[in-house]
Amino acid sequence: MNTTASPKTALPVPSSDHLEERSRRARTEPMSVLALGDGLYEVESASDHTYLVDLESGRCTCPDHVFREARCKHIRRVAIEITHGRTPPPGEIAVACHDCGDAVFVDEDASEPFYCEAHVLRAGDTVRDRETDDRLTVVDVSDLRADAVTIGGSNTTVADYATNERYDDGVPVVGAVYPHATVAKNGVVPGSLKVYVFPRTRLEKTA
Ligand SMILES: [Zn+2]
Ligand SMILES: [Zn+2]
Incomplete structure (x- = not known):
């Protein structure tokens, strides 16, 4: 066969x-x-x-x-x-830095404002107050929002404070001190080390 x-x-x-x-x-x-x-x-x-x-x-x-x-x-x-770092991995999205517009990858649940590595604030950084042009030193970057933090002993929130009207109520607050403490005969004047609280977007990191 x-x-x-x-x-x-x-x-x-x-x-x-x-x-x-x-x-x-x-x-x-x-x-x-x-x-x-x-x-x-x-x-x-x-x-x-x-x-x-x-x-x-x-x-x-x-x-x-x-x-x-x-x-x-x-x-x-x-x-x-x-x-290649051109697109964020799952769980992150690409957003623009508040100060320079560069793309940054953040957790997809994160809230504004966003900052790139060059503009993110950390304790010890020097910043410029956009309202007065004063230089200050950052002591604390909080997660608390400007409309949830009151200014020492008053009922006024950071967001409601007159010179902060131009800044978004929902941004975090930053504590900062003026770098030149007043030194008297008996030492540093405590009042000159007072920490002032600002809406995050009012401060700009300086080089
Ligand atoms: Zn396809
Ligand atoms: Zn930036």
Whole structure:
């Protein structure tokens, strides 16, 4: 009895060529990526189509993923951009620094104002009071909001204080001292070390 062999033919190569092509296109095609939070990214492709990528579940709304279940160039592009620090990882979003506008990555639940590394305030930093141009030294950066902190012994909140009207009520407060304490015969005058409380956005970090 004769058995029949299948026709002599080459099998299709598992799509390694396609994989490499997707990888190449993920890098070389002009695309923009926007982190939306919740691990979702909006990718605008070279052809001006907009697709939604869910990075953690590895899904994309493009035809290549929907119909071929491919790890498409959009998913790859998001992953590459995160590796290169161009796009925030899941859980973070990109926002603008309040003072210079540079992009910073922050927790997606964080609230304004946001600051880049050059403009974030820490105890010991020198700041400029935008109202008076005075220089002060930061002693404390609080999480408390300007509309929740009253000024020593009064019912007036930091937000309601007359010279703070231009600043947002919801920003944190910063405690600062004037750097030149008054020294009398018996030592430093306590009043000259008084800590003044400012809305965060009223103070600007100096170089
Ligand atoms: Zn895609
Ligand atoms: Zn900045």
